Amino acid sequence: MQSGILSPQICYAAAIVGAFITALSQILLKTQANTTGKKGFFQKFLNVRVVVSYGLLFLTLAINQVALRFVPLSVMPCITSTSFIWVFVMGVLILKEKVSPRKILGVAIILAGVVISRL
Numbered sequence: 001m002q003s004g005i006l007s008p009q010i011c012y013a014a015a016i017v018g019a020f021i022t023a024l025s026q027i028l029l030k031t032q033a034n035t036t037g038k039k040g041f042f043q044k045f046l047n048v049r050v051v052v053s054y055g056l057l058f059l060t061l062a063i064n065q066v067a068l069r070f071v072p073l074s075v076m077p078c079i080t081s082t083s084f085i086w087v088f089v090m091g092v093l094i095l096k097e098k099v100s101p102r103k104i105l106g107v108a109i110i111l112a113g114v115v116i117s118r119l
Contacts, residue, residue, distance in 0.1 A: 008070040015067035015079045018060045023086030025056035027094060030087075034095070078114045085110055 032049040068076060088107050091097040 006066070006069055011067045011070035012079075014063050015071050015076060016082075018063035018067060019080050019083040020086055021056050021063070022060045022080070022083040023090055025053040025060070026083070026087045027090045028053040028056070030091065030095060074117075078117055081110055081114060 028049050032047065032053070064076065064080070071079070085107055088103055092099055
């Protein structure tokens with residue numbers, strides 16, 4: 001039963017966007033972790049990047065709650081696990097991280113898990 005503007009297609013799209021937002025927040029946390037210099041507790045953990053990152057993660061929780069209106073619970077972990085693939089891709093493209101065999105193997109295992117779970 002559909003209600004208002006929510007439809008299965010919108011909920012699936014919301015879940016996918018949520019996975020992408022999760023990856024963006026993790027990239028922000030990685031950029032903060034990569035900063036060098038001697039910093040105190042508050043400068044290290046209570047700065048704009050960290051606060052925005054956790055805000056985005058909280059937003060993703062809200063998006064996932066809405067998405068679960070029509071996305072089956074058995075499908076949601078498959079969609080959310082793609083955030084790790086997005087982190088890998090953004091890490092390479094944005095942060096210029098090196099592609100290692102371990103990272104490629106990790107992405108392959110995630111993809112295989114998603115495919116196997118959907119058979």
